[in-house]
Amino acid sequence: MFFRILKKELKKKKAMNIIVFLFITLAALFVGAGLNNVISVANGTGYYLEQAGVGDYVMITMGPNSVGELDEMLETEPAIESYRLDTVIYGSQDSLKKGDGSRIETKNVMLMQDYSKTTFNFFDTDNNTPKALEPGHCYVTGNFMKNNDLKVGDILEIGQCDVTARLIIDGKVKDALLGSDFMGNTRILLHTEDYEKFAASEEIRENYCGQVCCIDTNDVDAVKDAAAKHNAAFSQPASVVSICYVMDMIVAFIVLILSVCLIILSFVVLKVSLSFTISREYREIGVMKAIGIKNRKIRILYLTKYLGMAIVGSVLGFFLSIPVNNLLMASVTENMMLGNSLGIWINAIGAFIVVIVIVFLAWLATGKVKKATPVDAIRTGQSGERYNKKSKLHLSRSNRSSASFLAINDTISSPKRYISIIIAFTLCMLFVLMMVNTTNTMQSDRLIETFAPKSDLYLDSVSEAMKIMGHDAEYMEKYFDEKDAKLAELGIPGHFSQQGQYTYQVEVNGKLHRVICEYGFRTDFDSLTYEEGTAPRNKNEIAISTHMIDTLDAHIGDTVIINFGSEKLECTITAYYESFNQIGQVIRLHPDAPVDNKYSSSRMAFQIDFDDHPSAKVIEERKEIIKENFINDKVENAAEYVASCISVVPTMLAVQYLLLGITILVVVLVTILMEISFIADEKSQIALLKAIGFRNRKIYIWHVLRFLIVALFAMILAAALSIPMTKLCISPIFGMMGTSKIDYAIDPLQIFLIYPAIIVITTLFTAFLTSLTSRSIKSSDTANIE
Amino acid sequence: MKKLMEVKDLCKTYVIEKRQNNVLKNVTFDVEEGEMVGIMGPSGSGKSTLLYSISGMDKATSGQVKLDGKEITTLSEKELSSVRLNDMGFIFQQMFMMKNLTILDNILLPAIECDKNGESRKDKVARCEDLMRKLGIIEIAGNDINEVSGGQLQRACIARSMVNNPKILFADEPTGALNRQSSAEVINEIKKLNAEGTTVLMVTHDAKVASNCSRVLYIADGNIKSEYRMPEGLSERDRERSLNNWLLELGW
Helix, strand or coil: CHHHHHHHHHHHCHHHHHHHHHHHHHHHHHHHHHHHHHHHHHHHHHHHHHHHCCCCEEEEEECCCCCCCCHHHHHHCCCEEEEEEEEEEEECHHHEEECCCCECCCCCCEEEEEHHHCCCCCECCCCCCCCCCCCCEEEEECCHHHHCCCCCCCEEEEEECCEEEEEEEEEEEECCCCCCCCCCCEEEEECHHHHHHHHCCHHHHHHCEEEEEEEEECCHHHHHHHHCCCCCCEEEEHHHHHHCCHHHHHHHHHHHHHHHHHHHHHHHHHHHHHHHHHHHCHHHHHHHHHCCCCHHHHHHHHHHHHHHHHHHHHHHHHHHHHHHHHHHHHCCCCCCCCCCCCCCHHHHHHHHHHHHHHHHHHHHHCCHHHHCCHHHHHHHHHHHHHCCCCCCCCHHHCCCCHHHHHHHHHHHHCHHHHHHHHHHHHHHHHHHHHHHHHHHHHCCHHHHHHCCCCCCEEECCHHHHHHHCCCCHHHHHHHHHHHHHHHHHCCCCEEEEEEEEEEEEEEECCEEEEEEEEEEECCCHHHCCCCEECCCCCCCEEEEEHHHHHHHCCCCCCEEEEECCCCEEEEEEEEEECCCHHHHCEEEECCCCCCCHHHEEEEEEEEEEECCCCCHHHHHHHHHHHHHHCCCCCEECHHHHHHHHHCCHHHHHHHHHHHHHHHHHHHHHHHHHHHHHHHHHCHHHHHHHHHCCCCHHHHHHHHHHHHHHHHHHHHHHHHHHHHHHHHHHHHHHHHHHCCCCCCCCCCHHHHHHHHHHHHHHHHHHHHHHHHHHHHHCCHHHHHCCC | CCEEEEEEEEEEEEEECCEEEEEEEEEEEEEECCCEEEEECCCCCCHHHHHHHHCCCCCCCEEEEEECCEECCCCCHHHHHHHHHHHEEEEECCCCCCCCCEHHHHHHHHHHHCCCCCCCHHHHHHHHHHHHHHCCCHHHCCCEHHHCCHHHHHHHHHHHHHCCCCCEEEEECCCCCCCHHHHHHHHHHHHHHHHCCCEEEEECCCHHHHCCCCEEEEEECCEEEEEEECCCCCCHHHHHHHHHHHHHHCCC
């Protein structure tokens, strides 16, 4: 008997059962994929760096006499437990060509090393160890292949000093240490035979070699103190390397938050649909109670039904969650290795959790069975979920058309019914809008001062920068005079300048630090924005980044001793400023500071300022002229330069569109499922309206307008929340990179119109198409409805 | 008297699992203007199917139905909606109402949809209130549908069916879900409307209710087997008694 009722129950309410089943499947899908993502992202860069063998502290030396620079420290420093040391050869994009002789673009300095001798772990795209190289073959890291449109099997020509080699690219490998967008260095892994050809060159050995050292220690501070005494181009704890993945982690965390929201969303929708379906079963429940069936038996009947649906739906959701999981993670794992040791077992655990939650929700929903008397249950079944509710508006006092009035009155009278839709739409849209704000900011010139002073154009050339590194001031003056003269020859009134970074020993209260100092050659830092204090006025004054306050434990008015090599100078801190350079760990020097290019660690792009204050259009025209005459494609305006510095913008844009796609998918699914359940619930009302003369068109309008109201409300909410939420969620991530005081570029057209309009139109279109199913309800169905 | 509704050779066939079920077989009858016609018959005889087919709510398989000389079986869904809105009123046993509207708003809803008189909304509201006053339910105008009794709800349904001054009122077991007192109240209202000139076609299985009609059609096996014209001048009890005698003769 019990199973006969159950069988009938499943057959009779086919539409609602299918809806609940679909929600269960979706929930299992999102919970499975979401949980897997959450665990993978939580492991994050720590897992990746550990697998790669980055250790706890990293030092990189480069330039003449840099090989062996660290040997003494590595052998004598007691805090160092173990270390891995690789010798590398440096080069620039000028050392590289494609097989057909065309140019290669690299963001920063390029490194070559012997793959068979590396102590570092690289990973292929499937996160396995890349196989050994054949002579004449190589691997490349990062986005090198993508940025230069290279494929596996293409030829890469390397020409460094007097040595050349033509190598076949065997593929891309992941480089945990230097492969982040923030580091942006390409490593080329060579076969021993090929590497030795370069290493045999005396010129290369003397000027272009260096070492990469990964140190294991339990006392990072002690290693840091010891490292401060040595001249290294990069000397930072592994935590700093980890922060370099912050932009990749933004994407990962957005995927994580999205997963969590999808999980919450699934449960909210599930709760609503379960309560809703059980409320429709109250008539049967009343009858069963009236004929004396015990509450416990009635509850078990429905629990069995939902347990069965939960198991089947969860199994289906589990299988679907595997490809969805891969899709969600695809955009973040291009340069990283996010993973966990449990694999798809997590998806299975997620599906199991869904089964438990469904049974729990069904248990809660059937709890009302105990309280309701048979008559209550029967009456509630007759009047539906509307029992004990009050209409909020009055048609008699309204001037609206009947369809629009019904839509507005429904949403106001039964708001609970629409909350799950509002939550779903708002959350999804909010993430899209936060991404839009972030990518727009990254593509605007608002962040320019956190990288370099604002100029009309930026010419980025590693090879040109390397030409002047290490040379004296006289050489620099001559070099820049030549550049200015070339501009004048082209009929462009303007001048070149450049910000350089110098590594100096800084003493604060007797403690030594090795700090990157920013120094503007022919630039004026006066016009830059300072968070507090005034710009340095003479060579004895410096500004420090806000992140350096804690690092140095120094404040405005304090004095620090900077060892410029030729002299030690007591400098007073006069201001704080915000910077993304070196993850915010920088000092800004006065133009008169006695810098020595021997200590130059890197140089930013060449800045070009025009003296005649041209319009944006003229600047763009001159950009093309400069590209052509200075033989460099990387001439950018301020906004392009910022995007190029952050370099994760294309990934962010890809995730933004992925999020928009997922949002549209969620909107379509939620709209279809909710509209189908509304039509099922309102069958008698639709039949009645048709019986009293309402046309189908009016029914469609009534139903579509309800979704319009809900979608508009959700979009207004999301747009209004998007600005504070962007500041709340994204600023701390920018803060990890150096500055959290971001003036976001908000595009009102996108935030308040274009993106909300996409969702509203999608909702309306889906609601309309789904509402067409109400056509099958006839006025004569009034005779068949109980 | 003018013929308001003419039904000729009306057939309705349902096909269930490849088996034909002829519910209505060549039903033919007329309804005159101002008449109150009852349709009676055993369960499954096709009473409700007949009502839904002649009111255009369900498509007849064949045959003709004319309302005020206008053939309605050939009308499109859109045209039928217009006929139902302007020329027909419906009362259902289940007392269907829009859940989120008050009683007054439920009555007002078809009036707003109808613009045959070119009335303002204010006038329509006033007319609905007058109708409710007439049916004795004005005090529940602002109530929700679950705050009133079954009798009051059915009277509200009557008001809604009458709000556009239909040519004919169809009632399907209007007292089927009501107690004796509420039934009497509802029937009295329908009688009053009929006395004021509204043509009524009512399906019922209750002889007491049917005795209020001027003519009763007896349907069995999908066809009208007999017709009883109520003698004039009889008391209420005698009307019921004479109808029961007729029904007994038919084997009811």
